[in-house]
Amino acid sequence: MLQRSPVGRIGAYPLGEGRYRFSVWAPLVERVELKLTSPVRRLIPLTQDEQGYWQGEVEGIPPGPVDYLYRLHTAAGVVERPDPASRCQPYGVHGPSRVVDPHFDWQDQGWKGIPLSQWILYELHVGTFTPEGTFAAIIPRLPQLVELGVNVLELMPVAQFPGERNWGYDGVYPYAVQTSYGGAVGLKALVNACHQQGLAVVLDVVYNHLGPEGNYLGDFGPYFADKYRTPWGKAMNFDGPYSDGVREFFLQNAEYWLEEFHLDGLRLDAVHAIYDFSAYPFLQELAERVDALEARTGWPRVLVAESDLNDVRLITPRKQGGYGLDAQWCDDFHHSVHTLLTGEKTGYYQDFGQLEHLAKAYRESYVYSGQYSRYRARRHGNSAVSRPGSQFVICIQNHDQVGNRMLGERLSQLTSFAGLKLAAAALLLAPMLPLLFMGEEYGEVAPFLYFISHGDPNLVKAVRQGRCREFSAFAWRGEPPDPQAEETFLRSKLNWELKEAGHHQVLWKWYQTLIRLRKTQPALQHLEREGVEVELFSGSGLALHRRQGSQSLLALFNFSPDQPATYTDWQGGSWEKLLDSHETQWLGPGSSLPAKSQGDPVEVPPYGVVVYGQNR
Structure with a gap:
């Protein structure tokens, strides 16, 4: 593990009693000012640290929603932009950002998550x-x-x-x-x-790209890579110059979702x-x-x-x-x-x-x-x-x-x-x-x-054309x-x-x-490779064997829409039918499959599935 840089929390957040802290990464910008637009209008210069973060604390802000923009001074001129780490955009993607109080009255203190295998x-x-x-x-x-x-x-x-x-x-x-x-x-x-x-x-x-409308990250710094491109636009800069700041932006984002929102996992x-x-x-x-967050909070994140x-x-x-x-x-x-x-x-x-x-x-x-x-x-x-x-x-x-x-x-x-x-x-x-x-x-x-x-007609036209190409x-x-x-x-x-x-x-x-069958049958809860065997039968049939301890389950599938598939390769003992898709309760025509099998051939109907169980 590489040594983590001592970067503070990015974005804007309240400190209490009218005090707020602001932090934004803009390593190549000449000067950054905080522009408060509500509940007071004020322009405040920020101070840059050695890693390119512009930061500042503001006091004496009266009660009410705190809305703000960042004023960026560059060689090309001055622009005003919302916060890349904004917690709220009440006026849409082009308007000012709003500070959000992270406090919430959580009532899930006993929650410890669900094991991934379940x-x-x-x-x-x-x-x-x-x-x-x-x-x-x-x-x-x-x-x-x-x-x-x-x-x-x-x-x-x-x-x-x-x-x-x-x-x-x-x-x-x-x-x-x-x-x-x-x-x-x-x-x-x-x-x-x-x-x-x-x-x-x-x-x-x-974390692989951002959308096209309201995407102002490029004004703040080298968030995007010139050498790569995704199917949806510019790729994020995870390995080029200044990529440490980009990575930190998304690393903190993952921690933010998992910790502040009590989420159990992220799909990347x-x-x-x-x-x-x-x-x-x-x-x-x-x-x-x-992993470090999981150790800190005491319950699994996936x-x-x-x-x-x-x-x-x-x-x-x-x-x-x-x-x-x-x-x-x-x-x-x-x-x-x-x-x-x-x-x-x-x-x-x-x-x-x-x-x-x-x-x-x-x-x-x-x-x-x-x-x-x-x-x-x-x-x-x-x-x-x-x-x-x-x-x-x-x-x-x-x-x-x-x-x-x-x-x-x-x-x-x-x-x-x-x-x-x-x-x-x-x-x-x-x-x-x-x-x-x-x-x-x-x-x-x-x-x-x-x-x-989208609000941009040209972008709407491009999306329409792009969808047609995909098809x-x-x-x-x-x-x-x-x-x-x-x-x-x-x-x-x-x-x-x-x-x-x-x-x-x-x-x-x-x-x-x-x-319910999956949750109650041990063989279906066991997801290790050694508990699974698969065989094909009768042209269109597939037999899925699941085993755990003394229990075995056999699922017989027939993927033919019009021909039955006959299964003969029973592995000894007595088998009890647990589920049958052709029974009338499942709007099937009625099933001829036996409730118990001692190894006799069974004929699985077209598009049928039957599950048998065995305990030894």
């Missing part, structure tokens, strides 16, 4: 999860999530973005909580309520776009800082990386030469299930579509572990077989895989009801960490579309919905009333039953 995640977008689109509106829905059985809420990014409609990946103030969602107090109230009901909370954060967006070739990578330093590199070094312990992150998203599982159910073979789906791909995902997590990828036209990935399944988050739907389709179709629009039950079982019986995407559990039919509310690899025809239109956003809101009746209600109970 996580069942539920990803949601704050703006479309409820009609109101706020943190406060989520709280009354929490009992339904607890009843379902999920135990980790994963929030898509909430850092301040332009306008009121956005996925969150266009955020430009990494410390400020989106005002239209309810701001910092609203987020803390949500986390507090989640912990009181036994739910952990993970926040999606973006697209770490493959964090370009850093230094000897001490940012991701490793981040993991070490979070870092989950999103990466399409299939590089096990991300989650390999630092003592073994890795970065030491706790877990990562693993898209290979999604692609394997999706192609089997939909037959899609364009874009990155061209690398999948065989039942053996899903079998390897169960065995090793990465399907591509060094072999040739047609989509990438090169070899891809390395082996993850040395790491346990508890380090891999998998899904059958998420915001990317749904929202980056041209029409935002959910799986409910791409396969049959039997296919939905099969996919849910494939996910929740897997020896990895399952993630559900909001509404998936009852077969939501509303699309999840890409939406924005070209998938050969989708037609025009995508206008991302700037409010209607696109409104169409993406959940229809909660669906879950109360018909096949939607049955699907919800199916998910609930699978989650």
